[in-house]
Amino acid sequence: MNQPAAPEPSWWELLAVLLRPPRVRWVALSLIFSVMIPVASVQYRKQQRMRAEGERAKEQLVFAVRVAGGKLHHVQQRVLEIGRMDTRL
Amino acid sequence: MKILWSLTLCISAAVYGQALDLKHLDRLADKASKVADVTLDGSLLKIGAKFLSADDPDQAKIKKLVAELKGVYVKTFTFEKEGEYSEADITSIRKQLQSPGWSRIVGVQSKKDGENAEVYLKTGEPGGGLAIICANPKELTVVNIVGKIDLDELSDLGGSLGVPKIDLEKTKPANKKDDD
Numbered sequence: 001m002n003q004p005a006a007p008e009p010s011w012w013e014l015l016a017v018l019l020r021p022p023r024v025r026w027v028a029l030s031l032i033f034s035v036m037i038p039v040a041s042v043q044y045r046k047q048q049r050m051r052a053e054g055e056r057a058k059e060q061l062v063f064a065v066r067v068a069g070g071k072l073h074h075v076q077q078r079v080l081e082i083g084r085m086d087t088r089l
Numbered sequence: 090m091k092i093l094w095s096l097t098l099c100i101s102a103a104v105y106g107q108a109l110d111l112k113h114l115d116r117l118a119d120k121a122s123k124v125a126d127v128t129l130d131g132s133l134l135k136i137g138a139k140f141l142s143a144d145d146p147d148q149a150k151i152k153k154l155v156a157e158l159k160g161v162y163v164k165t166f167t168f169e170k171e172g173e174y175s176e177a178d179i180t181s182i183r184k185q186l187q188s189p190g191w192s193r194i195v196g197v198q199s200k201k202d203g204e205n206a207e208v209y210l211k212t213g214e215p216g217g218g219l220a221i222i223c224a225n226p227k228e229l230t231v232v233n234i235v236g237k238i239d240l241d242e243l244s245d246l247g248g249s250l251g252v253p254k255i256d257l258e259k260t261k262p263a264n265k266k267d268d269d
Contacts, residue, residue, distance in 0.1 A: 057137030064127040068232040069247025
């Protein structure tokens with residue numbers, strides 16, 4: 001008794017298998033992860049870069065305020081010194 | 090041509106919040122043994138302030154001080170020998186400080202050590218500003234702050250933070266400390 005050979009499934013039938021539960025969940029999950037991982041990695045790198053820029057800007061700001069304040073303080077001290085010398089004279 | 094030039098000047102003044110033009114000093118970098126060049130304008134200044142910790146008392150003071158600033162520019166050159174910069178370098182800054190709004194509030198000249206320090210304040214306009222020129226034979230420092238600034242607070246910070254610390258030691262001129 002020879003049974004007729006089952007016809008080969010077409011590509012849409014193969015695809016339809018993937019979309020049947022529970023496989024569809026796995027396909028959806030893999031798709032989500034394959035998109036999310038690169039996006040998250042780009043975002044992480046961007047944040048790291050921004051943090052580094054911010055830290056650098058902070059250091060520069062602290063330095064600039066120190067120099068500006070230091071010079072202003074120095075000038076004030078000089079003026080006070082001159083004032084004291086004038087009083088002595 | 091003149092109109093175009095004036096228009097360009099007006100636009101750039103508005104864009105840069107009337108910061109002083111200190112580009113001519115850049116050529117001194119080759120002759121200097123130590124250079125510190127800080128340019129913080131607009132967004133960079135805000136980012137820097139955002140990263141200042143409110144828990145650290147010194148940083149909290151700076152955060153409060155810079156809240157209304159639009160730009161901070163500092164150029165410091167330390168030289169091995171005297172005469173590396175010319176009077177013309179300073180004169181061109183002084184010329185800019187003769188524009189309306191700026192007034193010289195302090196000028197100290199010391200013949201003994203050849204030091205010359207000037208403080209200019211900009212008032213009358215929203216924002217204001219501060220400029221400090223400190224020149225001695227082996228060092229030239231120019232500070233330009235654009236925006237509202239409390240001079241007493243700044244000076245207090247200079248007094249308390251004057252001693253150079255950790256990470257900024259490389260760029261901080263050291264010879265100034267003897268005078269302070």
